[in-house]
Amino acid sequence: MPVKKKRKSSGSDDPGLRKCKITCFCRPQAPGRLISPEDQFSNKKCLAWFYEYTGPDEVLGPEGMEKFCEDIGVEPENIIMLVLAWKLEAPNMGFFTKEEWLKGMTLLQCDCIERLQGKLDYLRNQLNDTIIFKNIYRYAFDFARDKDQRSLDMDTAKSMLLCGSCIDSLQISISFSSLSQSKYKVMNKDQWYNVLEFSRTVSTDLSNYDEDGAWPVLLDEFVECQKARLAAL
CATH class of the missing domain: 1.10.238.10 (EF-hand)
Structure with a gap:
């Protein structure tokens, strides 16, 4: 009987080629960092x-x-x-x-x-994040006030405003503090919020202050006092 010839093995049967194909799809993985109990x-x-x-x-x-x-x-x-x-x-x-x-x-x-x-x-x-700063600034009002009072006493307000330049303009903070020594003994939440907005939008020379804007009377009076002070220099 004629001897049957062995069929030639296809490339896929070659161990070397199989190894090559496998390594094409398997990427080496970097060892993960083990977190010690101390960390x-x-x-x-x-x-x-x-x-x-x-x-x-x-x-x-x-x-x-x-x-x-x-x-x-x-x-x-x-x-x-x-x-x-x-x-x-x-x-x-x-x-x-x-x-x-x-x-x-x-x-x-x-x-x-x-x-x-x-x-x-x-x-x-x-x-340094303006949104986070605003949130912290607003949080400071309720954090610092006496819980049996709806307003913040002015001495505490001044301390908070001057704490690490708690508002954007330290110059405005200092000038505002000098005004507050007169008739205002407390600051309500709306006034507190508006001091930050004022410090961010109004220039130090007050040239862009809108007298017809919806500012609290406290800030209107501050601007009037500050303009008189600047004119006298």
Whole structure:
């Protein structure tokens, strides 16, 4: 009987070619970075840090706040503390509850002094965003006022305005503070909101101020006083 010839193997049966085809579709994967336990945020560690500053009522109050600020190297009146309070959604100046602390610090991924210190530049840079700045500025009104009052007393308002140039124009802030020493003892929310809008839209020489605009009377009187002062120079 004639011997059957072996059929030539096709290219697909060649091991070398098979290997080549496989490598065409399989891209090498970079090894993933393993996160060590030390790098992970710890709720337990965060709460233990919180309790370093609290009393028996489990609330971080004024005394604890002073020590907290000292530990992170930030003065209590520094505007960074206002930004941090905004991040923690704290409604009362000088107080952080356990819930506020844990929620805010989890968001920031900070469970110790060193981690929060590493976030200070980030917190300050939040003020460079005009929308975020506006939100923080508006938050500051309710944060700073006495909760049994609907308005903000003028001394506190001046302190907040001058806190790290809390409004865009420090010159306007200082001039406004001098006017407020006379008849105005409190500032309502509408006036507070409009001070920021005023500082962003009206030039320092007041040349573009619209007297027929919907500004509060307090700002109309400020402009009148300021124009008289400038004319006398």
